[in-house]
Amino acid sequence: MTGFLGSGKTTLLKRYLQRQPAGSALVIINEFGRESIDDRITLHLKSEIETIADGCLCCTVLGQLQQTLLHVLTRRARGELPALERIVIETSGLADPTPILGTILSDENLEEYIRVGPCVTTFDALEGLQTLEQFAEAAPQLAAADRVIVTKTDLADSARLEAVMMAIRSVNPACDVTLNDAPESIFAPIENAIVERSMRGKRVGAHMHTGAVRSFSTVLDRSVDWATFSVWLTALLNRHGDRILRFKSVLAVRSAGKLVVQGVRHRVYPPSHLPAEEAQDNVSRLVFITHGIDDQKILDSLGRLTVISSSFSPAVTSAGNAAPTFR
Numbered sequence: 253m254t255g256f257l258g259s260g261k262t263t264l265l266k267r268y269l270q271r272q273p274a275g276s277a278l279v280i281i282n283e284f285g286r287e288s289i290d291d292r293i294t295l296h297l298k299s300e301i302e303t304i305a306d307g308c309l310c311c312t313v314l315g316q317l318q319q320t321l322l323h324v325l326t327r328r329a330r331g332e333l334p335a336l337e338r339i340v341i342e343t344s345g346l347a348d349p350t351p352i353l354g355t356i357l358s359d360e361n362l363e364e365y366i367r368v369g370p371c372v373t374t375f376d377a378l379e380g381l382q383t384l385e386q387f388a389e390a391a392p393q394l395a396a397a398d399r400v401i402v403t404k405t406d407l408a409d410s411a412r413l414e415a416v417m418m419a420i421r422s423v424n425p426a427c428d429v430t431l432n433d434a435p436e437s438i439f440a441p442i443e444n445a446i447v448e449r450s451m452r453g454k455r456v457g458a459h460m461h462t463g464a465v466r467s468f469s470t471v472l473d474r475s476v477d478w479a480t481f482s483v484w485l486t487a488l489l490n491r492h493g494d495r496i497l498r499f500k501s502v503l504a505v506r507s508a509g510k511l512v513v514q515g516v517r518h519r520v521y522p523p524s525h526l527p528a529e530e531a532q533d534n535v536s537r538l539v540f541i542t543h544g545i546d547d548q549k550i551l552d553s554l555g556r557l558t559v560i561s562s563s564f565s566p567a568v569t570s571a572g573n574a575a576p577t578f579r
Contacts, residue, residue: 257345
């Protein structure tokens with residue numbers, strides 16, 4: 253769970269924990285300063301609390317997160333903790349969640365025992381638009397989100413809420429957005445169908461945001477070869493992974509149906525299949541949220557990929573490259 257300072261993360265988390273069975277969730281709270289207050293707010297809810305203070309979780313104390321998670325798993329294996337259903341990481345209001353997600357995905361020990369759930373970002377209906385304009389940290393928090401919870405909606409009029417929705421969609425067109433902060437469902441899995449529907453009808457487009465954060469999407473009107481796409485995606489993330497804040501796609505893969513493939517920075521989530529009823533066409537849809545990279549480079553290389561992927565004989569010669577490259 254992430255979101256800018258004052259956007260309502262702790263309040264929402266507290267309401268969520270009140271509705272959970274005692275001992276079913278463990279909360280890791282990151283405080284930027286030396287003293288942690290949020291853990292005192294949530295302790296009475298009978299949930300285990302781990303606090304990482306005196307540093308931002310996305311940079312200075314990132315290694316401590318790995319140690320904390322491994323320590324939690326060890327305690328759970330020894331029977332010192334109940335059979336936890338969920339570990340919630342609440343970042344500081346200044347943290348970029350993408351390195352945090354990447355750290356978990358890249359640790360083999362953690363990956364064996366933990367499945368990464370949705371990244372939830374809170375966005376203040378009253379102050380969020382101004383925050384997005386003034387603070388560079390706000391855009392990456394939106395970019396990383398699988399689900400955005402708009403808070404303080406009761407204090408905002410319809411015009412303000414419409415502007416908020418447009419701002420969120422301009423940064424992250426493939427996230428689930430809700431104006432109803434029902435705490436029992438904030439960590440519910442994101443259905444693949446939601447990802448598919450959010451991308452339908454979106455052709456190439458780009459939007460400028462605070463700093464150098466951009467989002468753009470594209471549609472491939474044909475199925476792709478999985479092996480070729482994997483090589484392309486690996487090359488992209490190896491070369492520019494530090495500037496790919498988020499990548500989401502619904503791919504029509506030959507002989508495999510529709511696959512949902514997404515990732516953060518250098519890491520890719522395990523692909524998942526789209527239900528057959530949601531996979532009626534051979535169209536692939538891709539959304540990129542980037543920082544400081546020309547989107548045309550990605551689109552040009554993706555275009556070469558489709559040529560290579562469409563035929564493995566004359567097309568490779570005409571493309572001039574046996575595999576896509578990045579500069």
